[in-house]
Amino acid sequence: MGEERRMTRMLLECSLSDKLCIIQEQQYEIIIIPALLVGIFLILLAVILWLFIREQRAQQRSPGPRGIAHVPPSRDLRWEEAGHGGNMFVPLKETSVESLLQTSTRALAKLQVPREQLSEVLEQIHNGSCGAIYRTKIYTGDPAKPKSVVVKALKESAGFQEVQDFLGRIQFYQYLGKHKNLVQLEGCCTEGLPLYMVLEDVAPGDLLSFLWICRRDVMTMDGLPYDLTEKQIYHIGKQVLLALEFLHDKHLFHGDVAARNVLIQADLTAKLCGLGLAYEVHSRGAISSTRVVPLKWLAPERLLLTPASIKGDIWSFGILLYEMVTLGAPPYPEVPPTSILQHLQRRKIMKRPSSCTHTMYGLMKSCWRWSAGSRPSLRELHSRLETAARTANDKAVLQVPELVVPELYAAVAGVSVHSLSYSYSIL
Template identity: 35%
Template sequence: MSTLSGGDNRCKHGDTICEIRVYEQEVIVVPILLLASFLVTLVFILLLRYCPEKVDRIRPQASKSTSRRVLHGIDAPPGINVLEHESIALDIPSSYSTFQPPYTYLTKTLSTTGATPSVTPSVTPSPPPQPYKPSYTQSYTPVVQPRELPRQRLPESFNLVTPMPGAFSLRSDTSVSLYRARMENRNVVLRVLNDSADATERHSFLGFASFLAQLGPHPFLPELLGVVSLRAPLVTVVEELENRDLLSFLWRCRQDNVDPPCEMTERRIFTMAKQVVHALEFLHSKDLLHGNIRARSVLVSNHFTAKLWGLHGVYTRKNKGATQKVDPSMKKWQAPELLVKKPATQSSDIWSFGVLLYEMTTLGDAPFAEISINELLQFHQRGKSLKKPSNCSNTLHALIKSCCQWKDQDRPSLAEVSRKLVSGEKGASDKLLKASGPVNIEQYLQEAGYGEANSYTVF
């Protein structure tokens, strides 16, 4: 009351300006502060609603590690390579029941910058190739929680989401749906786990994403761009290669006036084969066998760059060893030792690579088309091999025959194959390869050894 009375005494009755000066704090400062607080709160709420990624960048980080980067989600800034020289496993707090890696999942420690070096197992030298035996550490690789996409549902997270049609109508993996989408101004493929998937399928889905992250970047392997693992639907985001898989690309090359253009020459065969060999050497350097080398396991970009895919079998063998389901549709591509249930070696991949060269030369013919699955082993035992295609040069046919030798020790190493590809590319022809007519899908399935339960699913 003293203040009010003092103000009344200092100001004449009706002098408003004088009263405002006296009560400046109560009349001006406090209301302005309240209004400013309200506006800041309102702006923050609007950012949370419409631009959550900006809020994530503003928030202070609880802790920063100098030895490794955190695996960012699919909203990572373009300048950060989230897979650069890192040994990364995906995980989230145990409160989220859909991703708790099984106790049987043992990951191999990779030698990475800033990470603990891996222990190189001792190998006893021996003239014949040793069966492939993956070595695993007896402890888990340290896990890093990825930064998740803040939006709630798939259609709100990506642009132009459309289903990706399969090349064949048959599908075996009913738990995963494929979509094309736009993300950060590029085309991507979304592997989306269906809501009906059980716990085992969820573990396998996210475990495969973890495996791709740990595998690391390679110019001739499709790039993993991010994951959504903290909420449904679970999504793995992989770069899209516009020409899709090599087999359908080869089939399009049989047609005239296709869009986009599809042209295959012998020189391009050598170039793309070199790229596949580089990717295969990368896997073998990590003690990983591919086990599924064929045209449908290779993806092709719009610049005709070949990238090796079909890596889910690599992940399965890494975690389950030799115990895995036998794929009957792979027998026409398998080395003889695998047909008699012997352990796979690196030379088994080289045999399959020779069959891949045959597919490329014939523009997607089924290998050993005239031989049934039951007679295939006897066919190999008699020393017979793939027929020389009409489009095939002597140099390319000699490389196919050397890769498909009955004895695994007679097959060339990947380094030798790479040298032959480089040499053959220099003198290769630029003449377009031709094939007689389009492929009859039903006939191809029969000749390639596909059963009714098998499908042609790239991703």
């Protein structure tokens, strides 16, 4: 060490008794070390800026349609569910479609439907990007009796990720089990391509289309009633709440409660569908950043990109009541979809429709409280609906003379016209 210091002094051309040399000798440490630290800091800053710019560019490449919001990640519910003894969804980890189908067929053995039990006569009712949706007959029992079902088919050219996602949705329905107010899974065909998801056929169809038909001056059509009273609105609303309570008991939420996501039967049995957000929360613990939802049905906290919860469903349920009492009018008709957040930030809510009683409007307003914690719980809301139904009018039929033009409705509501075609397309 002493030899090195003498050598350094010789290089600095100073004598061994020169005290100034000590200062010159330490100048290298004083200059080089801070320079290294500054250099490292600049490199880290450049990396952070590069990652931020890349993320911004990625978001700009995939904008949603007008009036549609990208949904922020939800709270991680995996550990909460495990803590309550729930059956966790385990993503299939196979590396090829063939091995994936073999594994899933064993896991879904109780749901498998022999393909020969499905009729060869298929009525196509929707054609989506991932495959077509058909109405057909299934022959079960002894003797075989035909039953109308809806078959969602995955295209044969689907890639590994699409196959995995399709199988995951079937597993999700298996996990949920049966509930009278949710669309039921009848079975599946997953032993080979094309993959089939067999669902119950709910006729006449989605609630939004039903409400539009109720505007026409007809009492029945094809033997089905198309009149709606205030009491029947409460009846449908209570069933939707039962479905939401069922999901909430499994630590899930729906995320897009709307008339277009409710199927209705001739006896006014309501079945909630459109469980894509619930599936993502269950399978991944969060909502995909690419998931989009129409803005006008979202609670303020969702518009402000905070995590989703069941309280957001309660806000949307208030919008559903508005849709029913107006026979399918778009919410906030005077507000452009992209301006809805500013409208709500001014603490403005929809006015009471002329066909809406003060009791029902009071229920709506309780759902539309700005603070999520101030909104009623699902059970409290269900109790209030039951109380209101006891004195509700069951004679006066709701009437709205104007017929709906789907293209105009889509523009005002901020939804895609194609999303209005058939509700099974979003299961």
